[in-house]
Structure formats: structure tokens, C-alpha cells
Amino acid sequence: MIDKELLTSCFTKSQNISWPCSTCSNGYLVINEDTFFSKETSVSLKGHSHYEWEPEWVSFVYSCIFRCSNNNCNEQFASSGHGCLDWDIEEDDHGIPQQVYSPCFEPYYFYPSLKIIDIPKNVPDDITNQLNKSFELFFSSPSAAVNHARSALELILNHLKVPKTTINNKKKRVKINLHNRIDKLAKQHSELKELLLAIKWIGNEGSHPEKSLTKNDVIDLYEILEHVLSELFENKSKTILAKAKKINKAKGIK
Ligand SMILES: [Zn+2]
Structure with missing residues (x-):
């Protein structure tokens, strides 16, 4: 059975999605920490000066290399895609709920492809x-x-x-x-x-x-x-x- 949520979810730098490795089928993809890069796009940067600007307008591009978590396999996967700011509600030091924004990323490409x-x-x-x-x-x-x-x-x-x-x-x-x-x-x-x-x-x-x-x-x-x-x-x-x-x-x- 295909896990729909797994295939349509975004990931954050600290929270990997458990995409299964297509080479060994045992491990799952984790980011090689020093390979992750993201930049805000030019359109997104220009938008900041607009008087109606909102965090939802932000967009990024990213690239990174994932590796398989199974050390016997250690397959490497190149990936790129786009990102945006996702919001969540967190309590601040005084217990007051606050809306917080953090970048999340949606893959457009994996090589080798996922199975x-x-x-x-x-x-x-x-x-x-x-x-x-x-x-x-x-x-x-x-x-x-x-x-x-x-x-x-x-x-x-x-x-x-x-x-x-x-x-x-x-x-x-x-x-x-x-x-x-x-x-x-x-x-x-x-x-x-x-x-x-x-x-x-x-x-x-x-x-x-x-x-x-x-x-x-x-x-x-x-x-x-x-x-x-x-x-x-x-x-x-x-x-x-x-x-x-x-x-x-x-x-x-x-
Ligand atoms: Zn593997």
C-alpha cells in the first residue's frame, strides 16, 4: 500500500520524511547535513518591501544530498525543489500562544528516483x-x-x-x-x-x-x-x- 501522506509531505531541515531508499528498500533518506542549501528567490525578496507583505509570500529554492540510513547501503540521492514558510502555533515563555513561521521544503526531483x-x-x-x-x-x-x-x-x-x-x-x-x-x-x-x-x-x-x-x-x-x-x-x-x-x-x- 502506498503511503499518500509520505509522498505529498514537505520536510524541514531538522525533520526528515521517511522516504524509503529505492536501492536497498530497508533504509530511508536522511539529509547529509553539510549538503543542504536554500536561498530565497528574487521575486520573494522583492516582495518584502510591499506594504501588504505577508510571510506566506516567501518562497525558496533548495538543493541537498540525502543518504540512505542503512549503513550497509549508504546510497546517495541528489534532490532539489522549492520551499515556503509554514506556520504553527507555539507557546511563548509566558504560555501565550504565538504564530511561528519556519521553512519547509517540497521536493521536485530525486536522482536516483524513489521507488x-x-x-x-x-x-x-x-x-x-x-x-x-x-x-x-x-x-x-x-x-x-x-x-x-x-x-x-x-x-x-x-x-x-x-x-x-x-x-x-x-x-x-x-x-x-x-x-x-x-x-x-x-x-x-x-x-x-x-x-x-x-x-x-x-x-x-x-x-x-x-x-x-x-x-x-x-x-x-x-x-x-x-x-x-x-x-x-x-x-x-x-x-x-x-x-x-x-x-x-x-x-x-x-
Ligand atoms: Zn539503501
Whole structure:
């Protein structure tokens, strides 16, 4: 299960988010203290002289290198993004609640990319590559991330040998659209039809420039995709079914 809050949260210099390390999957990302830099942007600095200025107008850029907390792994992750001032209520020395502001940062980029869903080991490389590209763009451009996930869906259909073209009634070879390809697959995998169509619909939104997808929309898509990959490539249910068939054929355990 994907942790939505984890993927959409901001971090502060002293409070790391427990993003899991994509290299070892055991550790989580911590800031290499001396690598964190942030600067206020020029527009933000100019804003201070405005008579209506408020702390909410402040914006930063940041860059830093995270390392994996697992010492056996010690992977390094380059990251950059933007920041703002977040407010909280704290009591002062006299116990009077005060509004206090502190910088918090939202990542736009990680390299290497974070692993957002589990990809089963026997998923073909071209699908895995598309998914990794999608994860790389997740933080900076949810729509671009969705486009790569949609391409991964086309590749899944290729690997399942769903035809890409057909002959129309004018005897011309034409492309089969994604929706019809999913319909074809549904004959063998009826349980997956709804899931694949949902991926397709969110994928369509990704290519409409007027619609801006959020990280939460992309996470919904990833959740469905994770389930589809597990059903198609982990073969858990198929392995159990094969075992049952073997037992039935032998009329007991040999
Ligand atoms: Zn690690």
C-alpha cells in the first residue's frame, strides 16, 4: 500500500520524511547535513518591501544530498525543489500562544528516483523503465508521470500479446486504440478490465494540457497499477491454481 501522506509531505531541515531508499528498500533518506542549501528567490525578496507583505509570500529554492540510513547501503540521492514558510502555533515563555513561521521544503526531483510501488522481479525491463521514468517525474510533473504510466500500460498489453493493429472493412491495417485493446484482454482477464480502464482514464487526463493532475491522482493510478502488475507478473494465484490442479490430478498429495 502506498503511503499518500509520505509522498505529498514537505520536510524541514531538522525533520526528515521517511522516504524509503529505492536501492536497498530497508533504509530511508536522511539529509547529509553539510549538503543542504536554500536561498530565497528574487521575486520573494522583492516582495518584502510591499506594504501588504505577508510571510506566506516567501518562497525558496533548495538543493541537498540525502543518504540512505542503512549503513550497509549508504546510497546517495541528489534532490532539489522549492520551499515556503509554514506556520504553527507555539507557546511563548509566558504560555501565550504565538504564530511561528519556519521553512519547509517540497521536493521536485530525486536522482536516483524513489521507488513508489513494488515492481515484481519478472516484469519485463521496458515496462520497468517506463515506470522508473514515471517515478522520476512524479514530484515535478504529475501529468508527465501519468503519461509514462500510460505507456507502461501499452507495453503490458504488448507483453500479453494483445494485438496492436487490425484490418478494417476497407481492408486497411489500422491501429487498435487502447480502450479496444483492453476490451480484447478482458476476454482472458475479466477481473482486470475495470482496473486497466481506470488506468486508461487517468492516463487520458495526463495528456490534456488544460487539466492539471495532482500527486494524489497519480498515486491512485500507481495503486491500481501495482495490483495489476502483481496479478499479471507475480502469478501468485496461478501458482496456487497449478498446485491445486496437480493435487486433483493425482487425487491426493504424491
Ligand atoms: Zn539503501
